[in-house]
Amino acid sequence: MTGYQAIYQRYKQQILSGNLKPGEKVPAIRVLAADLGVAKKTVETAYNILIGEGYLVSKGARGTQVNPDLQLNIARVAISTPVEDSKLQQLIDLRDNPGFFRLGIPSLDEFPYKKWLLLSGKAIRAMRPEQMLTPPVMGHPPLREAIANYVNISRGLNCNASQICITSGYKHSIALILQALATRQDKVVFEDPGYFFGQKLLKRIVENLHYVPVDRQGLNIGYLLQHHQDTRFVITSPAHHSPLAVTLSLPRRQQLLDWAQNQRAWIIEDDYDGEFHYTKKVLPALKSQDAADRVIYVGTFSKTIMPAMRISYIVLPKALINRFHETAEIVETSLPLLPQQILSRFIAEGHFFKHLKKMRTLYQARRQMVLNALQQVYPTQFYVELTDGGMHIVAFLTSGSQDEQLAEIWQQHRLLVFPLSVWYAGNSKRYGLVIGYTNIKSEQEAIDALRLPYQQTIALLGG
Template identity: 40%
Template sequence: MAAVPAPRPFQLGLPALDAFPRKTWVRLAGRTLRSLGMAAMVHPDPAGYEPLRRSIAAYLGISRGIACTPAQVFVTNGYRGALQLACRALLEPGDEGWYEDPGYPYARRLLEDEGMRLAPVAVDEEGLDVGQGIRRAARARFAVVTPTHQSPLGMALSLPRRLELLEWAGRSAAWIVEDDYDSEFRYHGRPLPALKSLDAQGRVLYAGTFSKALFPGLRLAYLVAPQAQAARLQEAAQRLPGPGAVPLQAAVADFMDQGHFARHLRRMRALYAVRRGFLVDALDAVFGGRLHVQPQAGGIHVLAHLAGRRSDRAIAAEARARGLAVQALSDWRIRKSAAGGLLLGFANLQSADEARAQAERLRAAFDAAR
C-alpha cells in the first residue's frame, strides 16, 4: 500500500487531523459496516442517503437558521459535486455569473469547466460589492458568494449587502450559490446566520461540506435547494455520479445524530483560536512589520499582507520549493492588484514552538525570493 504524504506546513483547507476523534469514528463506522443491510448493497440514491439528509436538515435548522426538509438536501461528492448539481439543474453553458475577486480558484475552475462565464466583482470591508456587480454584469444568471467568511479575505457580508444581493436575485430571477465554508469555526460569539435564512423568494442554494468540519478524505458535501426547485435538482442528480457508498454516509449520520458532531465542532472552535494565536505571535516575532496579519473572527487560515512591493507569487514559489504549502493571494484574483499577501493554514500547528519553527522557514523563503 502506497504511503500517504504527511500534510505540509501551512496547508490550506485542512482541519486539525490530530484532534479528530478517531476512536469514536472507527467504532461508528465499524458498527455501520457490521449492520450492512440490503439497501446499502444496491445502487445508492444519487441524492444521498435519506437518514443523512434528515440529519443535515436538522443540523442546519439549529445551527444556521435554515428551515428545510430532507427532500431539499442533496448529498454530493464534495464541493465539486454541489457546484455541478447547481449548474446542471438551473443553468446553461454560457450563462454569466458574479464571482468574488479575490475568490476560491478551485471553484472558479469548476464553474468554467461547466461552461460558465464569470464576471469578477470586487470585495471590500463589507464583502461582495453588489453595486459593482450590477454595473458590471446586470443580467447575470447567478452569483457565487462566501457571505459568512469571505474566501480568502475573511470578512462577513454586511446585512445591507445581503439584502441588496437578495433583492437583485429576486428582481433578476438569478440564483445565488452560498458557499458557507468555515462557518462552524467562529471564535467570537455564535456563527452568523446564513444568507439562506433570509431567502424569502427562494433564490439561494446553500452549499456546505464535511471536509473541514470532519476530514477531507470523506469527499462529502451537500447542497440545499429552494423548495420549489427540489424536483429539478432531484432530476439532475440522476445524471451525476452521486455521493458514493452508503456506509460512509451512514457513519456521518450516526456521528451527527449521537451528538459527536456538535461536540467536535465546539472543541475545534476553542482549539483553532489557540492555534491561530500560535501562528500570529510567531509571524509577529519573526517578521516584525514586514508582514501584517489581517484580523478575522474565524476560519482556519490567516492572510498575511506584505509590506512594500514584494511579489507574493515569488515568495510563495520559494516557500513551496522549501516544502511549505504557502499560497499567494494574487493567485486567487481574476484581475491584477498590487495588494499581495500570503495565505497560511494553521490548523495543524500543534504548539507555539512548532509555529515559530515554521515561521523561521517562511522567513528564509521570504529573504531568498526575488
Template identity: 40%
Template sequence: MKRETTKLGLSLDQTAAQPYYRQIYGRILGAIASGVLKPGDRIPSARALTQELGLARGTIEAAYSLLAAEGYIQARGQAGTIVTPGLKLRARAPSAPTRAQAIAPPSFRPDSVLPFQMGLPALDAFPRKIWARLGARSVRSMQPADMAHPSVFGLDRLRAQIAAYLQVARGIDCSPSQVFVTSGYRHTIALIAHALLKAQDRVWLEDPGYPPTRDVLAHMHIKAVQVPVDGEGMVVAHGIKAAPGARAAVVTPAHQSPLCVSLSLPRRLALLEWASASKAWIIEDDYDGEYRYASRPLPALKGLDRDGRVLYAGTFSKVLFPSLRLAYLVVPNALVERFEQISHAFAGSSSGFTQSLVSDFMEEGHFARHIQRMRKLYAERREATAAGLEGVLGKYLNIDPQPGGMHLVLRLRGRRSDRGVVARMREDGLYGEALTDWMARGSGPSAVLLNFTNIDSQRTAEKLALRILARLRP
C-alpha cells in the same frame, strides 16, 4: 512478440538477446525502484506468474532467486512473496519537466499533506478510533439492500441529519427533501448550473474568489461578472451597477474566500433585495462557517431568505476530512422537483457506505462534539501560528485581523511577489497560495495564504517561519 501481465505491466520480448529470467528480474526491479512496488507489497507467486506468462516455473524461480539473493524480495511461505520491508533505494533523478508541466499552476487541491496546506482540517485531531469503530460496525451489519445503487438525492438518513444540524447550528429551516448530497463543491456548482443556468448567462463572482468556481462556470460557458470585495464583503452596489440582470451571485458570506471578512448585514439585505427583485439566485458557499473565533458563528444568509432565492452549499471536507468527497446543497422548496430531475439525469452522488458512516457519526453526537473541539483547537492554533510567524517574519509582512476561517492572510511588504514567494516555499516542501492567483485578472495586492489548522504549536510555527524567511531574503 510480447507477453504481458496486467498486474505489473510485465512485458517479455521473445526477440531480445536477454533471457526471460533476466527480463523478469529487470522489470520487477524497475517497478520497485520507481515506487510502483513499495516495501511490504505482495508480488505474484511463481506459480501465478508461470501460468500468466506461459513459461517454465524454473524460469520464474530463477528471477525470484536472484531478486531475493540481492535483498529486494522475501518469501513468506503461505503469506506469499513481498518486497523487502524497510528497503531503501536511491531515488531516480526526476526527468526534466515538459514546458506544459513547468508552467502548469498548482491544482486546487493537491493530494499532499504539507505544512500550511490550504483546504485541510486538523487531520491529527480527527477521532479516528471512533470512525474506525463505526466503520467496522457498518461493514458487519451490511445487507444486500445496502449494496444496491444509492439514491441519487443522497441517503435519507443523512439528508435528515443534515437538515436537523442546519436548523440548530446555522439557523436554516429546511426539510430533508430540500437537501441534495453531492460529491463535492464542484459537483454542487455544476448541479446548480445545469438546473438553473444556461450558456451566456451572467453570474456575479467575488474578486478575489475561489478559483474553481470560475473554472467550472467557464467550462459551462457561463459569463463571470467580477465583483470586488472590501472589509464588508462583496460590494453589492458594484454588482448591481455592472450587471443588474445577472442570473445568480456566488458568495461566501460567513468568511469570504479567501479574505475571511464577513458580509455585513446591510449588504446581506441588499443582496437579498436584488435577488428578489431580479428573480435571480444567490448561491451561498458556507465552506467553513462553523469556525468563528471572535464570537459565536454567524447565522447563514439562507436563514434571512424569505423569498426562496438562496441555495445553500455546505461541505464535510472542512469539518471532517476531504477524502470523503461529500458535500450537500439545500434548495428552496419550489426547486426540489427541478433538482430531482437534474439529479436523476447526472446521478453523481457519493458512496452509500460513506453516507451511512457519516449518518452514524452525526446520529451518535460525534459530529457536534468534533466541531466544538475543533473550534477551540483552531482558535488556539490560529493564535499560536500568527504569533510564531509574526515573531520571525514581522519585518516582512502583516497578518490580516480576521474573525474566523482556517487560514491566515499574510500581506507582503515592499515589492515582493506573492507568486515568487510561494514558488520558493514549495521548493522547500512548504505550502502556500498566492492571493494574486485568486484574483480574476491575476494581479493585485501581494499576499500569501497559509492554513494554520495543522500547525500544532507556536514553536512549530517559528521553525517553519525560519524556513520561509530564507525564501523571503534577497
C-alpha cells in the same frame, strides 16, 4: 510479439517507467495465466527471464515481486505546461503533501478517531441485504434528515430532509447546480479573489463568466448592480470570502437578497467554513435570511471532519427539488452508502456538534499562535487584517508584490503557503501569503517553521 515475449516486454516496460516500483508484488503465475488466457508455462518463462535479468525476485511462498534493490534512473519527458496549469498543479501539491501551514485541512490530531471507528463498526454490523442495491441518488435518507436538523439549528436555516441533496464535494455540487439550472448563455458571477479550484472549474464549464471584487465588507454588491445587473447566478462565500476571510456585511446581504428576488436570479452560497467564528456569536447563513427562496446553499464536511470522506450537500429551494432529482438520476451516480451511514450516526448522536465546539476553541488558540509567531519572526514584513474566523490568515506584504517568489522560497522549506495574488482573476490585486493554522500544535512549532526561510525572506523583502 506473442507468448512469453509479450509478457516479458510488458513487465519490463512497466518497471522501467516506474509504474511498477521496487518491492511491489506481481500476480502469481497461475493467476496471471488465467487472466491472460495463456498456459502457466508461458508466464513462468517470462518471469524466469525477468528474474534472471534482475527485474524480479522470487520470495517463495510470499510470491514474486519487483526487485527491492533495483535502482533506476527513470527518464521523465519534459512537458511544456501553461502558466495557469502550473499554478493549479502547485496548489494541488501543497494540498496533498505534508508540511506546515496547510490550507483547508481540519485538525488531524484532535479528530475523535475512536468514536468514528466505533460508529463505523456499528454501521457495518447493521448492514442488511437490501442495502446492497444502488443507494438513493439524492442521498441516504437518515443522513439527509441529520443534515437538515444540523443546518436548521447551527446555521439558522428552515429546511427539511427532502431539500437535501448529497454530493461528493464542492466541485460536484457546483457542476450539478449548473447542469440542472443553467443554459450556455446565462451569465455567472464569481467573487474576486475567489476559491482557486472553484475559479478553475468555472472557467472550464461556464462560457459567460464574470467577476465581482471583494473588499473589506465582502462582495461589492454596488459593483454587481452597476455592471452585472442581468446576472443569473452569483457564486459567493459570504461567511468567509475565500481567501480573504472577510464576512459579507449585513446591509450588503440584504441588498444581494433583494436583487436576487427582483431579478429572479439565483445565489449559490458556499458555506465552506461558516462554523468557525471566534470573535462573536456564529453568524447565521445567508440562506437563513432568504424569504424569497432564491439561495442555493452548499455545505461540506471536508473542512469540519475530513477531506477524504468526500461528502458535501446542497440545500435546495423547494421549487427545485424535482428538477434536481431528475438531473441527478440522469447525469450522476450515488455516493457509497457506508460513509453516509457512518456520518449520519456521527451527526444524529451529537458527536458532530461536540466536535465543532471543540474545534472552534482549538482553532482560535492556534490562530493566535501563528499570529504571535509571525509577529515575532517577521515584525515588519507583514501585517494581518484580523477577521471573525476561518481556517487561515492572510499575511499581507507591507510593501512590494513579490508574493509568488516568496511563496516559492517558503515552499522549499515545506511551508505550504500560497501567494494571495494568484487567487485573483482581474488585474487589481493585493499581495501576501495565505497561511493555514489548523494543524499547528504550539507557538514554538510555528516560530521554528517560520525561521526556516528567514534569511531568504529578508533578502527578498528587506529587514
